[in-house]
Amino acid sequence: MNEKGLPKTLVLQQLMSRLREDFTYDSGQILGSMCTKPLELATQIYTTCLEKNLGDPGLFPATVKLEKEAIQLLGSLLSNPNACGHFVSGGTEANITALWAARNLSKEKRNEVIVPASAHYSFDKAANLLGLELIRVKPNERFQVDTAAVKREITSNTLAIVGIAGTTDLGIVDPIPELSEIAVAHELFLHVDAAFGGFVLPFFKELGYANLDFDFKLSGVCSITVDPHKMGLAPIPAGGILFRNEEIMKSVSVEVPYLAGGNTVQSTIIGTRSGASAVAVWALLTHLGREGYRAVVKRCMDLTWKLAEAIENMEEVSLVTKPVMNIVGIKSNGIDVHLLAQKLRERGRAVSVFPNHIRVAVMPHVRLVHVQSFLKDLKNIVKEIT
Ligand code: PLP
Numbered sequence: 001m002n003e004k005g006l007p008k009t010l011v012l013q014q015l016m017s018r019l020r021e022d023f024t025y026d027s028g029q030i031l032g033s034m035c036t037k038p039l040e041l042a043t044q045i046y047t048t049c050l051e052k053n054l055g056d057p058g059l060f061p062a063t064v065k066l067e068k069e070a071i072q073l074l075g076s077l078l079s080n081p082n083a084c085g086h087f088v089s090g091g092t093e094a095n096i097t098a099l100w101a102a103r104n105l106s107k108e109k110r111n112e113v114i115v116p117a118s119a120h121y122s123f124d125k126a127a128n129l130l131g132l133e134l135i136r137v138k139p140n141e142r143f144q145v146d147t148a149a150v151k152r153e154i155t156s157n158t159l160a161i162v163g164i165a166g167t168t169d170l171g172i173v174d175p176i177p178e179l180s181e182i183a184v185a186h187e188l189f190l191h192v193d194a195a196f197g198g199f200v201l202p203f204f205k206e207l208g209y210a211n212l213d214f215d216f217k218l219s220g221v222c223s224i225t226v227d228p229h230k231m232g233l234a235p236i237p238a239g240g241i242l243f244r245n246e247e248i249m250k251s252v253s254v255e256v257p258y259l260a261g262g263n264t265v266q267s268t269i270i271g272t273r274s275g276a277s278a279v280a281v282w283a284l285l286t287h288l289g290r291e292g293y294r295a296v297v298k299r300c301m302d303l304t305w306k307l308a309e310a311i312e313n314m315e316e317v318s319l320v321t322k323p324v325m326n327i328v329g330i331k332s333n334g335i336d337v338h339l340l341a342q343k344l345r346e347r348g349r350a351v352s353v354f355p356n357h358i359r360v361a362v363m364p365h366v367r368l369v370h371v372q373s374f375l376k377d378l379k380n381i382v383k384e385i386t
Pocket of ligand 1: 034089090091092093095120122164166167168193194195196227239
């Protein structure tokens with residue numbers, strides 16, 4: 001560090017120039033991310049609440065109340081207004097917290113968690129941190145977890161099952177009602193990772209799409225990850241962990257005796273925690289309401305069908321499967337997908353790459369012109385390399 005700092009204007013100039021290297025949502029370059037440009041209202045609120053610390057609730061009682069209300073609003077969206085939980089740094093922290101609770105509630109010292117092969121890598125982190133073993137179950141022909149195989153994997157050492165409502169690679173929804181029945185029958189903890197789908201699936205029925213049950217309506221569901229910083233239009237960081245009831249949350253609670261305002265209890269991994277995130281989510285849920293989010297989902301899904309149709313009409317590439325949500329998996333028999341992604345990146349388009357496909361997430365920032373120019377590039381690249 002230099003002895004003398006630079007003037008503010010110079011720092012800003014340098015910073016703005018250096019940040020130009022980053023991809024931007026508005027440009028349509030970001031086509032593979034599950035995050036999106038936050039709604040302006042949320043950004044405004046976030047920046048005015050930067051000093052709020054939910055890790056010190058005695059100092060910010062109003063922020064604590066707003067977080068509680070926002071969690072209740074989310075709970076009611078997920079069929080349980082009595083759900084409790086917190087806004088955390090993201091889906092990773094939410095999934096770790098869920099398995100932390102599951103492990104603490106396990107009566108004997110069980111250590112196996114059955115997860116779909118499609119589970120996000122955050123479960124590997126959770127298992128590593130918590131001393132658990134992941135038992136991975138292969139998908140069926142529709143890319144959902146094979147529930148018969150889940151049943152076969154249950155042993156006296158199983159403590160939890162995980163289902164995904166919006167897989168990372170393809171946006172697939174596991175048969176959560178079946179997983180719920182299995183969990184109830186075997187008295188196992190069921191965690192649903194709806195980091196992506198939690199802000200998409202609740203609107204499907206009203207939009208006339210396939211209604212896929214995945215939430216607290218199902219009696220076996222003990223906890224749900226739902227991320228406002230994905231389809232919820234919130235600024236990063238905003239993950240969400242919701243528990244069916246206080247009893248479950250208490251299993252990860254730690255007393256903090258020394259903070260202002262007296263004894264307090266924390267049920268999150270981190271201590272100091274962004275109050276700005278929670279307040280911004282409260283404002284988003286209150287401002288957009290079901291109607292606002294439904295419109296966002298409809299726009300994304302309309303665009304998803306258009307992209308999917310165009311891919312189906314191409315010869316060299318095809319859909320991995322018909323999209324369930326606003327995530328499109330594109331594969332090719334003759335072209336290496338890594339080369340495809342690299343060529344797209346050379347043209348300024350960032351997509352995600354999985355072993356056998358590229359992923360386009362049709363997020364709220366993606367517009368028709370972006371999809372059209374992506375398709376144009378894709379066609380040119382395919383011609384060039386075949
Ligand atoms: N769960 C799913 C299904 C995801 O797709 C992701 C990220 O893409 C996560 C969890 C982790 O979320 P985060 O990156 O916010 O930690």
